[in-house]
Amino acid sequence: MSVDRSEWPEYLDYTYDMFLSSIDGEQSEAVRFARWVDEVERDGLYPFEAPRLEAQYPRVRAERTDGTPLELLNFSSYNYLGLGYHPEVIAAAKDALDRYGLGACSSPVQAGTLGLHRELENRLVEFIGLPGRGASLFSSGYAVNTGTISALMKRRHHIVIDKSAHMSILEGAQLSRAKTEYFEHNDPDHLREVLEGIDSAVQRVLVCTEGVFSADGDFGRLDEIVAVAREHGAQVLVDEAHSFLVAGPNGRGVAEERGVLDEVDYLVVTFSKALGGIGGALIARKEVTRYVNWYARCRMFSCALDPAVTAGVTKALELAAGSEGDERRARVRANAERLRRRLQDRVDIGPSRSWIVPVIYGSENDTIMLADYLLRRGQEGSVMEFPAVPVNEARIRLFVTSEHEAAHIDACADNILDAAKHFGFLREEDRP
Amino acid sequence: MTDPRPQGVNTKAQPDRARSVVGSNDDDERYASCDSRPLTLSWTINRHLFYTFEVDIDEAERIVPAPLQVVELRPSVALMSVGVLRYEPGHFGPGSPVFLEVVGAIHVSPDLSTDMPVPTMTFSTFQVLSDSPDFVANEDDTLYTPTRLVSLEARFTGDGLGVEAWDEDGPILAMPSAHTEPRWVHKEMWGQHFTNTKGLQHGIWQWDGRLFEHQKRLPGWRLHPHPFWSGLDVGRVRSTYRTMLQEPGTLCHERFYAMRPFGS
Numbered sequence: 001m002s003v004d005r006s007e008w009p010e011y012l013d014y015t016y017d018m019f020l021s022s023i024d025g026e027q028s029e030a031v032r033f034a035r036w037v038d039e040v041e042r043d044g045l046y047p048f049e050a051p052r053l054e055a056q057y058p059r060v061r062a063e064r065t066d067g068t069p070l071e072l073l074n075f076s077s078y079n080y081l082g083l084g085y086h087p088e089v090i091a092a093a094k095d096a097l098d099r100y101g102l103g104a105c106s107s108p109v110q111a112g113t114l115g116l117h118r119e120l121e122n123r124l125v126e127f128i129g130l131p132g133r134g135a136s137l138f139s140s141g142y143a144v145n146t147g148t149i150s151a152l153m154k155r156r157h158h159i160v161i162d163k164s165a166h167m168s169i170l171e172g173a174q175l176s177r178a179k180t181e182y183f184e185h186n187d188p189d190h191l192r193e194v195l196e197g198i199d200s201a202v203q204r205v206l207v208c209t210e211g212v213f214s215a216d217g218d219f220g221r222l223d224e225i226v227a228v229a230r231e232h233g234a235q236v237l238v239d240e241a242h243s244f245l246v247a248g249p250n251g252r253g254v255a256e257e258r259g260v261l262d263e264v265d266y267l268v269v270t271f272s273k274a275l276g277g278i279g280g281a282l283i284a285r286k287e288v289t290r291y292v293n294w295y296a297r298c299r300m301f302s303c304a305l306d307p308a309v310t311a312g313v314t315k316a317l318e319l320a321a322g323s324e325g326d327e328r329r330a331r332v333r334a335n336a337e338r339l340r341r342r343l344q345d346r347v348d349i350g351p352s353r354s355w356i357v358p359v360i361y362g363s364e365n366d367t368i369m370l371a372d373y374l375l376r377r378g379q380e381g382s383v384m385e386f387p388a389v390p391v392n393e394a395r396i397r398l399f400v401t402s403e404h405e406a407a408h409i410d411a412c413a414d415n416i417l418d419a420a421k422h423f424g425f426l427r428e429e430d431r432p
Numbered sequence: 433m434t435d436p437r438p439q440g441v442n443t444k445a446q447p448d449r450a451r452s453v454v455g456s457n458d459d460d461e462r463y464a465s466c467d468s469r470p471l472t473l474s475w476t477i478n479r480h481l482f483y484t485f486e487v488d489i490d491e492a493e494r495i496v497p498a499p500l501q502v503v504e505l506r507p508s509v510a511l512m513s514v515g516v517l518r519y520e521p522g523h524f525g526p527g528s529p530v531f532l533e534v535v536g537a538i539h540v541s542p543d544l545s546t547d548m549p550v551p552t553m554t555f556s557t558f559q560v561l562s563d564s565p566d567f568v569a570n571e572d573d574t575l576y577t578p579t580r581l582v583s584l585e586a587r588f589t590g591d592g593l594g595v596e597a598w599d600e601d602g603p604i605l606a607m608p609s610a611h612t613e614p615r616w617v618h619k620e621m622w623g624q625h626f627t628n629t630k631g632l633q634h635g636i637w638q639w640d641g642r643l644f645e646h647q648k649r650l651p652g653w654r655l656h657p658h659p660f661w662s663g664l665d666v667g668r669v670r671s672t673y674r675t676m677l678q679e680p681g682t683l684c685h686e687r688f689y690a691m692r693p694f695g696s
Binding site: 010013014018019020021022023024026028029031032036170171173174179180181182184362363387390391392393 | 486499500501503505506507508509540541542543544545549550551552615617620645646647648649670671674
């Protein structure tokens with residue numbers, strides 16, 4: 001028998017979009033949102049923003065915002081290869097801290113470019129292994145998209161974006177003020193339809209998509225998307241945030257796996273996922289990255305990546321590009337396969353084939369109660385609901401890493417299936 | 433002669449129009465007022481299909497009065513909704529017939545300083561069509577919506593999950609039944625709406641009933657050029673966004689509270 005929802009408080013019905021704005025002059029959206037958070041916290045249910053007390057290990061100590069201590073099975077960090085706490089990565093970061101100090105303390109175009117940055121750029125280009133490419137470093141993956149797209153695309157250009165693409169791509173398009181259109185998620189036929197509707201007088205068209213989509217954990221159909229874009233003279237940007245160093249025979253991402261790495265005009269990678277740090281890079285033709293270095297405003301007018309992170313990321317890249325990376329990639333894929341096998345016949349995991357395994361529980365109203373239920377049983381996942389995903393397709397995303405052990409995976413699956421039974425989202429045949 | 437006009441309900445607000453509404457549950461105290469505004473209308477509906485579409489934001493902004501803010505779903509994309517409703521008989525006195533409504537609106541930001549549950553959706557209504565003179569008079573008098581009396585007709589699909597609507601000016605829309613496995617749930621929603629026929633007015637609505645909502649693509653939908661769209665170019669409606677369908681064979685309720693001039 002599933003949970004009785006009849007006495008649940010009204011605030012569980014509220015979704016993110018309901019606080020987006022208010023037309024009054026007093027920021028009532030902030031007042032109402034704060035009231036919502038207060039109510040959830042007052043009832044001891046607030047499952048978000050629980051501070052970690054150590055690195056993103058597979059088991060991690062944390063505490064809820066009310067101070068309640070937590071010992072969690074950590075399936076909500078995208079430290080896919082576990083490099084965020086690798087001893088050699090930490091040592092490299094410490095050395096850089098000793099030598100360069102805390103921050104770069106200047107724009108990268110002025111005095112903020114360090115020898116460490118050049119080294120990381122070179123290693124990225126070397127790893128991608130395509131002639132004539134350069135790398136432009138940014139202090140966040142988000143900024144790579146907003147900075148690059150707004151630098152290269154202007155009014156009267158067109159940007160065509162996969163409907164499930166990351167917010168940073170959407171905001172990049174918005175900043176650019178180019179005409180923005182969308183194609184249905186991972187649908188090359190619809191992309192073709194949209195591209196055919198663009199006036200042939202438009203001089204520049206950019207198609208934006210991703211390697212692995214973070215809501216569904218599915219792979220971008222990059223070979224088909226690139227082919228359609230090429231047919232119509234459009235350029236292609238691929239964000240490999242969740243696939244760089246995890247997907248592809250050599251870890252170069254889904255574009256490598258689909259055989260189109262050399263046809264992607266703008267390859268976006270992040271340092272906060274498989275590399276365990278923060279920041280990101282655009283990899284593109286050398287003259288383009290040089291231009292973006294200057295004309296991406298969020299890069300030009302902000303401080304360069306900090307030395308410790310830059311050195312740590314460089315070391316992480318070195319490890320990930322070598323045999324240790326191969327081993328870790330094999331482990332994360334095997335772990336994800338193990339988790340999917342445990343879950344796929346009993347709950348809805350959507351089209352996931354990657355290390356992001358969504359468990360779709362359906363109703364947004366269940367989100368907080370479900371997240372709280374799992375936390376109290378030592379399980380953490382990353383919840384996602386409307387409008388980030390379609391209505392009635394709310395989900396817990398489970399990020400699998402190479403450092404999870406079989407026992408972690410099995411315990412996670414047990415926790416999820418227990419919650420599925422309690423909340424009534426086990427597949428029909430499994431219900432009592 | 434009986435007052436042919438509204439069966440709107442709140443006796444304190446409009447004593448000359450007081451009448452209980454067929455099938456309603458307005459004796460429920462919690463619906464008596466909201467934001468210190470009296471309940472003015474309560475409807476019982478036996479078919480309610482509600483479709484939300486993505487539309488170019490500049491097209492939406494063109495028909496929304498300032499200072500309302502059009503909701504921007506994604507950069508350059510706004511939301512436009514169309515509802516097709518069939519009301520229970522008896523709203524305007526014993527024996528008064530079933531009637532239809534088609535309503536169109538752009539999604540706009542709410543006024544969250546209003547003392548009410550956080551609104552699920554807020555609309556700027558651009559057009560209402562109905563085949564009921566009583567309903568049209570009532571809308572004009574109470575909610576100040578831009579309403580026209582037309583020879584409205586609707587044909588619902590056999591499963592009740594799709595509809596075509598038209599009037600003497602021609603076809604308005606055709607929405608197919610596209611989802612084969614609806615999961616019906618009871619839902620209660622609160623929302624706001626704005627109208628602009630008598631200055632910018634702000635209202636509150638409430639809806640409850642059994643519905644299924646989804647965001648699956650609806651292949652084969654069609655919006656026809658028609659005066660209903662009030663100048664909105666239906667060629668710039670890009671795709672369906674969200675579909676909300678009342679469970680066939682059930683009744684739902686829609687309630688409206690007294691309008692107020694916006695900013696008052």
